Amino acid sequence: MLNDFELFMPTDFNEACALKANGAKPVAGGTDVYVNMHGGKKEADQVVDIKNLAELKGTSYTAGQGLVLGALTSHRQIEEWDVIKKNYYAMFQGCSQVGSVQIRYRATLGGNIMNGAPSADSIGPMLVHDAVCVVKGPNGERKIPLDKFYTGFKKFDIQPDELLARIEIPDTPANAGSAYYKYMRRGAMDLALMGVSAYVELDENDVMSHVRIALTTAGPTPMRSYSAEAVLEGQKYSDEIIIAAAEAVASEGKPRSSWRSSAEFRVRLLHDVTIMVLHEAVKRAKAEDKAQPIKQVLYKGQQGLEERPKVQG
Numbered sequence: 001m002l003n004d005f006e007l008f009m010p011t012d013f014n015e016a017c018a019l020k021a022n023g024a025k026p027v028a029g030g031t032d033v034y035v036n037m038h039g040g041k042k043e044a045d046q047v048v049d050i051k052n053l054a055e056l057k058g059t060s061y062t063a064g065q066g067l068v069l070g071a072l073t074s075h076r077q078i079e080e081w082d083v084i085k086k087n088y089y090a091m092f093q094g095c096s097q098v099g100s101v102q103i104r105y106r107a108t109l110g111g112n113i114m115n116g117a118p119s120a121d122s123i124g125p126m127l128v129h130d131a132v133c134v135v136k137g138p139n140g141e142r143k144i145p146l147d148k149f150y151t152g153f154k155k156f157d158i159q160p161d162e163l164l165a166r167i168e169i170p171d172t173p174a175n176a177g178s179a180y181y182k183y184m185r186r187g188a189m190d191l192a193l194m195g196v197s198a199y200v201e202l203d204e205n206d207v208m209s210h211v212r213i214a215l216t217t218a219g220p221t222p223m224r225s226y227s228a229e230a231v232l233e234g235q236k237y238s239d240e241i242i243i244a245a246a247e248a249v250a251s252e253g254k255p256r257s258s259w260r261s262s263a264e265f266r267v268r269l270l271h272d273v274t275i276m277v278l279h280e281a282v283k284r285a286k287a288e289d290k291a292q293p294i295k296q297v298l299y300k301g302q303q304g305l306e307e308r309p310k311v312q313g
């Protein structure tokens, strides 16, 4: 049961911005907005449906430059696009684990970013792929790196009269690999209890560069783990250095306790999942066919990890 609300469906971009500036709630796929309005909960008296805005549509990939993804791009589009599996595997892993197939057909990347949930599955992968948000209003466009876009819990660097128009993501070189792991309580549709994404470039001597690590549900916003990245940058790949990075992640992540899990358990997971995801990203960086899945195994099969090392919580 939804409360009554006034619905606008503009085709003119500036009209949509003006409606938003006057308090109308933007809706794209509606899988957060309308769910939040259910049960008589009041989210907005006015809703502006942005699905007809040409400025928010379209996807393209240009070799050497990268992706341009309209904010209305659905998770299903990302999941089914071979370019994503080949060059941006962590994004395939993130977007293909959002809700169910039905949800992924409706739900958009823009909505996932602008809902601001720390558990959002596409954000960590986009953070490690160095995504840039392009927001647009009546006065033009602004580009903000995704890792600077969140200013607090569900707070963004966006003006009342601006919409998220598109996301730009640079191309990846042949020696790059990325990975995302979503830890869930059950093997069916569920939100991330915790997640880790990683991106790494590897030279012929196994030296790592451009390392980026992002954490899901480890704080009030999706976040990068800069201290762990610094541990790995310029270092030769080894079990020991990966474990050192996992220790840094576990110290930097500040998850909270909730009914889903204690903070202590989430810190424990951050450590162990980081080890697995970094190994996977490195394996993918070395692989000739990067679109192939690499089996994700927690603990078992991790060299040097017969026992879980001690972590500072």
Ligand SMILES: Cc1cc2nc3c(=O)[nH]c(=O)nc-3n(C[C@H](O)[C@H](O)[C@H](O)COP(=O)(O)OP(=O)(O)OC[C@H]3O[C@@H](n4cnc5c(N)ncnc54)[C@H](O)[C@@H]3O)c2cc1C
Residues within 6 Å of the ligand: 025, 026, 027, 028, 029, 030, 031, 032, 033, 034, 035, 050, 056, 071, 072, 097, 098, 099, 100, 103, 106, 107, 108, 109, 110, 111, 112, 113, 114, 115, 119, 120, 121, 122, 162, 163, 164, 165, 189, 190, 191, 192
């Ligand atoms: C059953 C179910 C399962 C789910 N499972 C997952 C899951 O596993 N992982 C996950 O990450 N999420 C999950 N979600 C949440 C949701 O599907 C995602 O967050 C989705 O990406 C939201 O996209 P949307 O287009 O539906 O957003 P909407 O609901 O339309 O909007 C979400 C928010 O973004 C704002 N907004 C949308 N587009 C723009 C724009 N272009 N500019 C400015 N503001 C904008 C809206 O005002 C609103 O605040 C689930 C939801 C449901 C109902």
